[in-house]
Amino acid sequence: xxxxxxxxxxxxxxxxxxxxxxxxxxxxxxxxxxxxxxxxxxxxxxxxxxxxxxxxxxxxxxxxxxxxxxxxxxxxxxxxxxxxxxxxxxxxxxxxxxxxxxxxxxxxxxxxxxxxxxxxxxxxxxxxxxxxxxxxxxxxxxxxxxxxxxxxxxxxxxxxxxxxxxxxxxxxxxxxxxxxxxxxxxxxxxxxxxxxxxxxxxxxxxxxxxxxxxxxxxxxxxxxxxxxxxxxxxxxxxxxxxxxxxxxxxxxxxxxxxxxxxxxxxxxxxxxxxxxxxxxxxxxxxxxxxxxxxxxxxxxxxxxxxxxxxxxxxxxxxxxxxxxxxxxxxxxxxxxxxxxxxxxxxxxxxxxxxxxxxxxxxxxxxxxxxxxxxxxxxxxxxxxxxxxxxxxxxxxxxxxxxxxxxx
Amino acid sequence: xxxxxxxxxxxxxxxxxxxxxxxxxxxxxxxxxxxxxxxxxxxxxxxxxxxxxxxxxxxxxxxxxxxxxxxxxxxxxxxxxxxxxxxxxxxxxxxxxxxxxxxxxxxxxxxxxxxxxxxxxxxxxxxxxxxxxxxxxxxxxxxxxxxxxxxxxxxxxxxxxxxxxxxxxxxxxxxxxxxxxxxxxxxxxxxxxxxxxxxxxxxxxxxxxxxxxxxxxxxxxxxxxxxxxxxxxxxxxxxxxxxxxxxxxxxxxxxxxxxxxxxxxxxxxxxxxxxxxxxxxxxxxxxxxxxxxxxxxxxxxxxxxxxxxxxxxxxxxxxxxxxxxxxxxxxxxxxxxxx
Numbered sequence: 001x002x003x004x005x006x007x008x009x010x011x012x013x014x015x016x017x018x019x020x021x022x023x024x025x026x027x028x029x030x031x032x033x034x035x036x037x038x039x040x041x042x043x044x045x046x047x048x049x050x051x052x053x054x055x056x057x058x059x060x061x062x063x064x065x066x067x068x069x070x071x072x073x074x075x076x077x078x079x080x081x082x083x084x085x086x087x088x089x090x091x092x093x094x095x096x097x098x099x100x101x102x103x104x105x106x107x108x109x110x111x112x113x114x115x116x117x118x119x120x121x122x123x124x125x126x127x128x129x130x131x132x133x134x135x136x137x138x139x140x141x142x143x144x145x146x147x148x149x150x151x152x153x154x155x156x157x158x159x160x161x162x163x164x165x166x167x168x169x170x171x172x173x174x175x176x177x178x179x180x181x182x183x184x185x186x187x188x189x190x191x192x193x194x195x196x197x198x199x200x201x202x203x204x205x206x207x208x209x210x211x212x213x214x215x216x217x218x219x220x221x222x223x224x225x226x227x228x229x230x231x232x233x234x235x236x237x238x239x240x241x242x243x244x245x246x247x248x249x250x251x252x253x254x255x256x257x258x259x260x261x262x263x264x265x266x267x268x269x270x271x272x273x274x275x276x277x278x279x280x281x282x283x284x285x286x287x288x289x290x291x292x293x294x295x296x297x298x299x300x301x302x303x304x305x306x307x308x309x310x311x312x313x314x315x316x317x318x319x320x321x322x323x324x325x326x327x328x329x330x331x332x333x334x335x336x337x338x339x340x341x342x343x344x345x346x347x348x349x350x351x352x353x354x355x356x357x358x359x360x361x362x363x364x365x366x367x368x369x370x371x372x373x374x375x376x377x378x379x380x381x382x383x384x385x386x387x388x389x390x391x392x393x394x395x396x397x398x399x400x401x402x403x404x405x406x407x
Numbered sequence: 408x409x410x411x412x413x414x415x416x417x418x419x420x421x422x423x424x425x426x427x428x429x430x431x432x433x434x435x436x437x438x439x440x441x442x443x444x445x446x447x448x449x450x451x452x453x454x455x456x457x458x459x460x461x462x463x464x465x466x467x468x469x470x471x472x473x474x475x476x477x478x479x480x481x482x483x484x485x486x487x488x489x490x491x492x493x494x495x496x497x498x499x500x501x502x503x504x505x506x507x508x509x510x511x512x513x514x515x516x517x518x519x520x521x522x523x524x525x526x527x528x529x530x531x532x533x534x535x536x537x538x539x540x541x542x543x544x545x546x547x548x549x550x551x552x553x554x555x556x557x558x559x560x561x562x563x564x565x566x567x568x569x570x571x572x573x574x575x576x577x578x579x580x581x582x583x584x585x586x587x588x589x590x591x592x593x594x595x596x597x598x599x600x601x602x603x604x605x606x607x608x609x610x611x612x613x614x615x616x617x618x619x620x621x622x623x624x625x626x627x628x629x630x631x632x633x634x635x636x637x638x639x640x641x642x643x644x645x646x647x648x649x650x651x652x653x654x655x656x657x658x659x660x661x662x663x664x665x666x667x668x669x670x671x672x673x674x675x676x677x678x679x680x681x682x683x684x685x686x687x688x689x690x691x692x693x694x695x696x697x698x699x700x701x702x703x704x705x706x707x708x709x710x711x712x713x714x715x716x717x718x719x720x721x722x723x724x725x726x727x728x729x730x731x732x733x734x735x736x737x738x739x740x741x742x743x744x745x746x
Contacts (some may be wrong), residue, residue: 037551039550061577086569087719087725088722110720136691138691140688217678243694245693245694245696245709391616
């Protein structure tokens with residue numbers, strides 16, 4: 001009796017909240033069923049992709065707001081794209097407030113999961129992987145939200161991307177946490193983005209662990225306010241396998257963190273060590289650009305309370321210039337933290353305003369090296385500075401990033 | 408009872424001869440193409456009243472398919488000119504495009520799909536209909552369709568193709584302008600050329616004005632040309648090709664704006680046109696090359712590399728082709744050599 005009542009209640013309730021839950025099972029019609037559901041579903045609906053191996057020849061796409069697509073676990077629901085014939089990614093999302101959860105996308109021909117222009121995207125417990133190990137023929141990005149707002153990445157695993165495992169580009173309000181990035185060229189990359197918290201992640205066995213970059217000639221630039229904390233950024237030791245021409249192709253094997261041309265980056269309470277070349281590098285964008293709105297120098301980068309392990313014990317002198325320059329300037333005594341010292345000419349002569357200066361505090365016995373560019377150019381004085389004294393100011397913490405929960 | 412009423416209403420509004428406007432005005436697409444009555448003979452593709460055939464100066468490459476285009480504007484209404492944009496069509500308008508291969512063996516067309524863009528309440532929606540085996544009807548394909556077929560190329564050789572009818576989302580990927588669906592072809596820049604109607608040669612836009620499809624207007628914009636015409640300047644040919652093949656996504660308002668590579672006809676900034684522009688999120692699409700376009704060196708230009716590729720992780724455009732546009736690639740190589 002109770003049960004019937006409950007059922008009646010449920011069916012009445014469903015009259016008012018008539019959301020639909022599509023269920024997809026493995027089989028020859030899985031692709032068409034799934035793609036059709038991803039088109040026909042309405043706000044509030046969800047799709048459950050049952051566990052199993054799914055072999056897809058074409059990419060999937062979603063353009064419906066407020067929906068959930070979930071599997072039965074990142075080792076159980078496997079969307080396999082090794083036979084992909086069309087589409088530049090495994091899954092493309094172009095709508096808002098979408099939740100992707102509990103499945104894996106493997107061996108996509110291009111990017112694994114690309115999200116473009118979303119106002120709200122949550123990627124939870126997903127796995128993106130290229131299963132043949134690090135190869136330049138692997139797709140560029142695993143998790144790839146771009147031009148999006150409120151980006152939430154939690155509990156994901158990204159393996160084998162020939163650019164970045166987790167890449168957030170030209171976005172705002174970002175959380176990347178509890179995730180693992182391994183055997184990628186870049187483990188986690190935050191590029192041309194504003195307001196990001198990257199914490200409790202593991203970036204291991206990549207070429208570079210975590211990159212915070214800003215690049216010219218793009219609709220959104222001036223990347224700032226990025227906090228990188230409580231991460232395990234260790235054992236990054238994979239040879240750079242990015243296809244040439246890509247900016248990450250310049251990253252030397254075994255770089256923990258690189259900050260390039262961003263402002264307001266706070267790096268704290270991380271464990272950074274056993275990285276072949278250098279634990280942290282803070283650098284300017286060195287290539288020529290005609291972009292007049294672009295600021296190529298890092299400013300207000302704060303590095304404090306981190307614990308450092310070894311680095312520079314096996315520097316990669318074959319990739320890019322960073323490692324070579326560092327190796328020659330340090331006479332092989334590689335630092336934990338490197339700043340290239342490049343500033344606008346005016347600041348090089350008259351000094352950098354205090355509020356833009358690098359901050360280095362409570363980093364144990366981490367070693368440091370920066371270049372004094374004027375001396376370097378004149379080549380009469382020693383251009384190398386290894387003292388942190390000038391930079392040991394108290395950090396001014398950046399505020400926490402909050403994303404209103406839509407998932 | 409109510410259903411019966413609807414039925415009567417529908418039957419009463421049924422116009423046996425003209426376009427079936429009732430279906431054009433619906434929120435969702437009809438299941439069969441024939442419902443719309445765009446053709447008096449659908450199989451032979453003979454258009455109905457107010458359904459006008461049109462052509463573009465240069466067209467998007469779609470695996471060597473031929474395309475026939477029509478526009479339908481409801482009686483009593485006209486589309487108006489928009490500078491550098493698509494004509495502003497009134498609600499209830501439709502753009503119809505059939506993709507086919509010529510099948511010489513049976514002296515007939517092998518119809519693949521017919522795509523519709525329909526405008527209602529100020530916004531466009533897109534869908535595609537795939538033709539059945541005996542070519543008697545085309546059916547709505549929400550999730551797209553793969554058609555394995557053959558065609559005979561210009562050298563008389565039979566080629567296999569895995570032709571892909573796009574799904575509804577893929578329609579949007581190319582047809583998005585500031586996130587709204589928009590047609591791509593019917594801009595004045597693509598339509599200002601002479602065509603034959605009833606064996607009389609006439610400027611196409613003039614013809615549409617005469618037939619009260621377009622409101623009278625002057626043209627105030629840079630024009631695209633036929634890129635296949637070797638007597639035109641190489642720069643105009645290249646820019647016209649890039650505009651219609653790439654410029655709908657690679658424009659500041661388009662789906663590929665995050666790349667900073669803009670290939671629409673009006674782009675003048677060299678770096679945004681790709682000249683010595685470094686790739687951003689290209690991955691292996693770069694093919695080991697440093698710039699989108701290296702003047703004088705097509706073989707080191709990413710743009711050419713991606714047009715040649717048939718690998719879904721590398722090729723451009725991302726969707727809508729499974730083969731390479733050899734002739735256009737040669738023309739663009741020539742253009743890059745001469746930059």
